[in-house]
Amino acid sequence: MSGSDDYEVEEPVLADDDPMRAFLPASFGKKTKESNIATQIEQSRRQAPLKPAAAPKPSSNRDSDSDDDSDSDDSDDSEEGDKYPVSHELVLKTHERTITSVSLDPSGSRLLTGSLDCTVRLHDFAAMTPTTLRAFRTVDPWEAKKSAASSDSHPIHHAEFSRLSGSVFLCIGAHPQAKIISRDGDVLTTFVKGDMYLRDMNNTKGHVGEIATGTWHPSDQNLCVTAGSDSTLRIWDINNKRSQKEVIAFKSKAAGSAGRTRMTAVAWGASAQGSTPVLVAAALDGSLVMYSGNGPFTRPAAEIREAHKANTWTGGIDISSDGRMVVTRGGDNLIKLWDTRKFNKPLITTEHASTSDRYPMTNIKYAPNSTSIITGSSSGHLHILNPGNLRPELVTPITPGVPLIVVDWHAKLNQVITGSANAEVHVLYNPEMSNRGAVDVMSKAPKKRHIDDDPSLTTDQTLGLSADSIITPGTSILGKRNGGANKAKDIKRPQVQQITPFMRSQPDEKHVSQNIPLSQMLHEDPREALLKYADIAKKDPRFTGAWKDTQPVTQYADLSDEEDAADGGDKKRVKR
Known part of the structure; x- marks a missing residue:
């Protein structure tokens, strides 16, 4: 046994076509199957044609150049699709009803989606793989108010991460009270509801009617504004939920003696001078009003009475990054471009089919650095418009035949997020132009799916517990959330009763x-x-x-x- 020549190892002698070879291992140890990342990303390429929309050519006196232009059109068609990050897509199907809001935090690591199914879902790109495309947290903002007698909830109208930190997001539903929720899904603040029996809206401490939408201050992470059906815009400090900071009561000149109308959209952005922000809002009576972002708000800086057709819902409004231009999408099938320095008539008006009659949360957005304008359509197409003349530069189908409701374009990721009426969220990207986000998800090896990997099937989502959490029986969840601090207080505090599925159904x-x-x-x-x-x-x-x-x-x-x-x-x- 001292050398290898002292013994011989007998190996089984099998023919090449022997079926027993299929059961014999070729090597020892764990076998790993590496995925081809390039093939995986290529499989996410969109099959839709990326061709520019046909637009009328500007008139020119040079007839001889028309032949040269026609020759170059074919070569430009392939280049137009490469200008925008829409060549590949990642589809998320986590909701059950129409998507009404999409938002990314400033870093682009987390995606927030709201829906008519009364829930807000949080997605983490770092935790997702091509085979585990799901939300890590589902939040019902009004779940705490549910009781045995009433289990009503409210559809989500708008949800948006704060612009600077992204540590919280503003959540607005079909309710007079807006909420501030942390990025982990915990409700931090619920703004107060006003007294509906007071006629003067300046004396109420909150909205007395349903809130349509809202947004954040461009430079102050503690301020946000909400627009309600009580004809007011209210500016809130998230650290004070007892009363709003400012009340902007809009008196409609077209609403008769009452002077009230519903506020349908609001945008808060930088001004053209760059010193103070500007606040622009739209109303149901067709008015478009502009205020100085820092106040006073006693009277508007400019007002247009018939900006859009009266009694049509103007749900889309946005301000360019330099604060000079405002784009609005109304329920009268028109998109209009306005100049804040000469805020009396639209610069350009173009026709665009509206979906505000069925989905009033339909929006329109400026691209980063205001290089383009994006919006959806009732046919399910994404329209990328020229910010100077509102002509379509690219029209590509996302959900053909299903209305495309909300869109967003993240500056850091360089990716476009869309939400449709069929409860699908599409993250459009280009592997060469986009960074992180969907690119990181599709660059991971697919994970072998198991029932224990889905926290919605193995844990209670209302408690905010992950699938890897280990709970010792008899311990308080509240003490674990506090990190074990103040143990003396936790001992005196009564133990939180854990709601089990047996207690929810109440069979006793x-x-x-x-x-x-x-x-x-x-x-x-x-x-x-x-x-x-x-x-x-x-x-x-x-x-x-x-x-x-x-x-x-x-x-x-x-x-x-x-x-x-x-x-x-x-x-x-x-x-x-």
């Missing part, structure tokens, strides 16, 4: 009512329960019948008035 209540006799008497008035046996006791005296006939009858002496006066006339009558 049904069991008691069906199997325990007279259990319904717990909810009866004791006096009424006894009086219903009064007639039976008179007819059939079961317990008092023993002395019914032998009970003596009490007889009182009848005294006349004279006898009464003779016996006790001198005595003073007792006052009763």
Whole structure:
């Protein structure tokens, strides 16, 4: 046994076509199957044609150049699609109903989506793989107000990350109260509701009607504005939920003596001078109003009464990065471009089919550095418009036949996010132009899917627990969230009752009512329960019948008035 020549290892001799070879290992150790990243990214390439939309050519006096221009059109068609990050896509199907809002935090690491299914879902690009495209947290902002008698919730109108830090996001639903929620899904602030019986809206501390939309201050991460159906814009400090910081009561000149109309859209951006921000809002009466972003807000800096057709919902409005231009998309099938320095008439007007009649949250957005304008359409196409003349530079189908509701273009990732009426979120990107985000997701090896990997099937999403969390029975979840600090206070604090699926369905209540006799008497008035046996006791005296006939009858002496006066006339009558 000292050398290798002392013994020989016998190997099985099998023919090349022997079926036993399929069961014999070719090597020892764990086998890994490496994925081809290039092929994986290529599979996410969109099949839709990327061709510029046909637009009328500007008139020119040079007829000889027309032949040269026609020759160069074919070569330009292939180059137009490479200018925009729309060659590949990542599809997220995490909601059940129409997508009403999409937003990315400033770093581009987390994606926020809101829907008509009354939920907000948070996605983390770093935790997703090509086979695990799901949200890590589902939030119902109004779940705390649900009770056994009422389980109503509210559709999400708008949800947006704060522009500077991204640590919180503004959540607006079909409700008079907006909410501030952390990036992990915890409700931090619920703004107060106003007094609906006060006529002067300047005296109320909050909205008295449903909020349509809102946005953040461009430079102050603690300020946000909301637009409501009570004809007001309200500026809030997220550190003070008891009352708004400023009230902008818009008096409509077209609404008659009441002077109220619904505010449908609002945008807060930098001004053309760059010193103070500018606040632009649209109303249901067709008005477009502009305020100085830092106040005072007693009267608007400019107002246009018939910017869009009255009684049509102007849901899309945005301000360019330099603060000079404002673009609006109205319910009258028009897109208009305005100049804030000469805010009296539109510079350019173009026709564009509107979806505001069914989806009032339809928006329009400027691209980073205001190089383009993007919006959706009722046919499911993404329109990329020229910011100077509003002509379509690229029209590409995203969800053909299904309306495209909301769009966004992230500056750092250079990726376009769209939300459609079929509950799909599309993240459009280009591997050569885009950074991180969907590119990182498609560059990962696919993960082998297992039922335990989906936290929605193995954990309670309302408690915000991950699939890897280990909970010791009898411990308080609240103490773990605080990191174990202030243990003395946690001991004195009553333990939080954990809601189990058994307690939610409450089968014990049904069991008691069906199997325990007279259990319904717990909810009866004791006096009424006894009086219903009064007639039976008179007819059939079961317990008092023993002395019914032998009970003596009490007889009182009848005294006349004279006898009464003779016996006790001198005595003073007792006052009763």
